[in-house]
Amino acid sequence: MTINQLSIFVENKAGALGEITHILAQENIDIRAMSIADTKDFGILRLIVSDEEKAKKALQQNDCIVSITEVVGVAISDEPGSLSRVMELLYTNGINVEYMYAFITISKQYAYVVVRVEDNNKAMKILETNGVKLVDKEDIKNL
Amino acid sequence: MKYWQQEIECASREQITEWQNERLVNTVKRVYENVPYYRQRMDEAGVKPEDIKSIDDLSKLPFTCKQDLRDTYPYGLFACDMEDVVRVHASSGTTGKQIVAGYTAKDLDIWDDICARQLAAVGADKNWKIHVSYGYGLFTGGFGFHGGATKMGAMAIPVSSGNTARQITILQDFGSDVLCCTPSYAMYIAETMEKMGIDTAKLPLKAGIFGAEPWTQEMRLQLEEKLNIKAYDVYGLTEIMGPGVAYECSEQTGMHVNEDHFIIEALDPDTGKPVPDGEPGEIVFTCITKEAFPLIRYRTRDIAVLSHKQCSCGRTFVKMSKPMGRTDDMLIIRGVNVFPSQIETVLLNMGYAPNYQILVDRVNNLDTIQVQVEMTDKLFSDTVTEISKAEHAIEEGLKSLLGVAADVKLVAPNTIARSEGKAKRVIDNRKK
Numbered sequence: 001m002t003i004n005q006l007s008i009f010v011e012n013k014a015g016a017l018g019e020i021t022h023i024l025a026q027e028n029i030d031i032r033a034m035s036i037a038d039t040k041d042f043g044i045l046r047l048i049v050s051d052e053e054k055a056k057k058a059l060q061q062n063d064c065i066v067s068i069t070e071v072v073g074v075a076i077s078d079e080p081g082s083l084s085r086v087m088e089l090l091y092t093n094g095i096n097v098e099y100m101y102a103f104i105t106i107s108k109q110y111a112y113v114v115v116r117v118e119d120n121n122k123a124m125k126i127l128e129t130n131g132v133k134l135v136d137k138e139d140i141k142n143l
Numbered sequence: 144m145k146y147w148q149q150e151i152e153c154a155s156r157e158q159i160t161e162w163q164n165e166r167l168v169n170t171v172k173r174v175y176e177n178v179p180y181y182r183q184r185m186d187e188a189g190v191k192p193e194d195i196k197s198i199d200d201l202s203k204l205p206f207t208c209k210q211d212l213r214d215t216y217p218y219g220l221f222a223c224d225m226e227d228v229v230r231v232h233a234s235s236g237t238t239g240k241q242i243v244a245g246y247t248a249k250d251l252d253i254w255d256d257i258c259a260r261q262l263a264a265v266g267a268d269k270n271w272k273i274h275v276s277y278g279y280g281l282f283t284g285g286f287g288f289h290g291g292a293t294k295m296g297a298m299a300i301p302v303s304s305g306n307t308a309r310q311i312t313i314l315q316d317f318g319s320d321v322l323c324c325t326p327s328y329a330m331y332i333a334e335t336m337e338k339m340g341i342d343t344a345k346l347p348l349k350a351g352i353f354g355a356e357p358w359t360q361e362m363r364l365q366l367e368e369k370l371n372i373k374a375y376d377v378y379g380l381t382e383i384m385g386p387g388v389a390y391e392c393s394e395q396t397g398m399h400v401n402e403d404h405f406i407i408e409a410l411d412p413d414t415g416k417p418v419p420d421g422e423p424g425e426i427v428f429t430c431i432t433k434e435a436f437p438l439i440r441y442r443t444r445d446i447a448v449l450s451h452k453q454c455s456c457g458r459t460f461v462k463m464s465k466p467m468g469r470t471d472d473m474l475i476i477r478g479v480n481v482f483p484s485q486i487e488t489v490l491l492n493m494g495y496a497p498n499y500q501i502l503v504d505r506v507n508n509l510d511t512i513q514v515q516v517e518m519t520d521k522l523f524s525d526t527v528t529e530i531s532k533a534e535h536a537i538e539e540g541l542k543s544l545l546g547v548a549a550d551v552k553l554v555a556p557n558t559i560a561r562s563e564g565k566a567k568r569v570i571d572n573r574k575k
């Protein structure tokens with residue numbers, strides 16, 4: 001099962017990010033994971049939140065461009081080399097990772113990582129058959 | 144019916160030139176004798192009516208511009224006896240005084256003919272029902288097409304503008320064959336019908352004649368699809384006659400200028416020298432058959448391209464493109480003429496909202512142009528690569544249409560002020 005990521009367009013100007021986090025705070029939305037990609041002109045804020053539909057609605061009401069993207073959540077055991085193993089698996093199976101980032105919150109024995117690939121189902125199948133634990137929507141709720 | 148006056152519309156170039164030579168000479172003589180303002184201007188320029196022997200001498204005549212019309216408001220440029228004037232129209236004065244145009248009975252008859260030429264060119268004949276949704280009144284739109292329809296013997300439906308629900312009822316119940324209105328109003332009617340769940344394929348409507356405001360090729364395709372019609376462009380201005388000065392034919396690649404009544408020139412707006420076919424120039428008209436209000440070398444401020452290429456419809460009149468902008472809006476970037484409307488066309492064609500801002504600057508003596516475009520839901524992506532690709536595609540699109548490189552910056556929605564004024568569209572920081 002994939003998890004839902006909020007992707008938000010951020011104009012490259014002072015205060016733009018603050019406006020977004022302010023809107024989310026007002027709606028009591030918890031941020032579980034986040035990353036920002038930026039260029040000289042614009043940025044894309046990517047978030048895993050407690051309630052993405054509610055967050056999307058609130059942001060859209062405030063003239064933000066938001067989309068929900070399905071991404072793969074991977075639970076990586078908290079020991080050296082485990083992330084490298086996941087990357088290796090994807091690479092050798094011809095799956096290109098567009099971007100990835102880690103969760104802010106950490107469970108007891110795992111570090112959660114968000115991976116954005118072209119073909120979610122293929123990536124999930126490869127990871128699962130190789131014994132990698134995936135993160136589902138329930139896991140995120142329980143964080 | 145394909146033509147209204149085939150022998151004229153398909154006349155040889157020699158014949159057209161002969162008409163123009165003779166009619167120009169007569170008109171110049173008449174305005175010199177009857178209109179003190181023209182006489183004074185010609186005297187100042189050192190031109191006598193005898194100096195004008197053919198259209199080759201046209202460039203000797205001084206230009207007339209909007210200010211001249213204001214200075215002589217309301218009747219100062221009328222060239223006939225006031226008792227022969229049977230009608231006036233006026234253009235709304237959005238900036239300053241309105242412009243008053245007079246017509247004699249013969250002028251109206253010619254106007255009816257040129258509107259009938261447009262109607263015939265879209266397929267109309269006396270069996271057609273002509274739905275006129277241009278305003279009737281001082282504005283020329285309504286009366287122009289009404290006269291053309293009547294002269295053709297078709298059935299005019301003088302709906303005038305507004306009351307969209309009634310427009311739609313009439314389109315359905317009266318069985319209109321052609322809709323004449325502004326393109327934006329046609330779009331509004333189409334969208335309203337869509338919302339009401341009306342199947343336009345079931346309507347008898349076959350064609351639309353849309354003018355009086357700028358519109359894009361993209362809009363044409365949308366209107367054709369939504370209304371299940373062929374959409375045609377028409378050009379006109381109150382100062383010269385009203386709608387029908389130039390009319391589009393089945394080829395839909397520009398509008399034939401009624402050269403038996405109007406001489407068209409395309410000139411470099413700065414030097415006043417003619418530009419060759421295919422190059423944008425300011426459109427200048429000289430009326431050569433009008434009795435009441437024959438303007439001489441009237442500068443329209445519209446920029447368009449002329450084409451003398453043979454047209455597949457058989458008409459021989461020169462074609463003018465849809466105006467690409469106004470001389471007032473023209474920007475010169477690194478020596479290249481750029482119009483905000485061209486930028487708008489690129490954006491619309493690529494699915495962006497026509498909400499943009501153009502920032503012009505000069506860096507190290509080089510003009511720079513940045514186009515700010517609002518991001519839309521449809522074009523947004525979660526990856527930088529995709530958005531950069533979209534940004535790059537706009538830059539490519541602009542470069543190929545404008546001929547100069549522009550930098551594109553995607554901005555958040557609703558950050559560009561929505562306003563009609565061109566001041567907001569273009570911010571030129573080069574000026575001191």
Ligand SMILES: [Zn+2]
Pocket residue numbers: 392393394399454455456457458
């Ligand atoms: Zn033609």
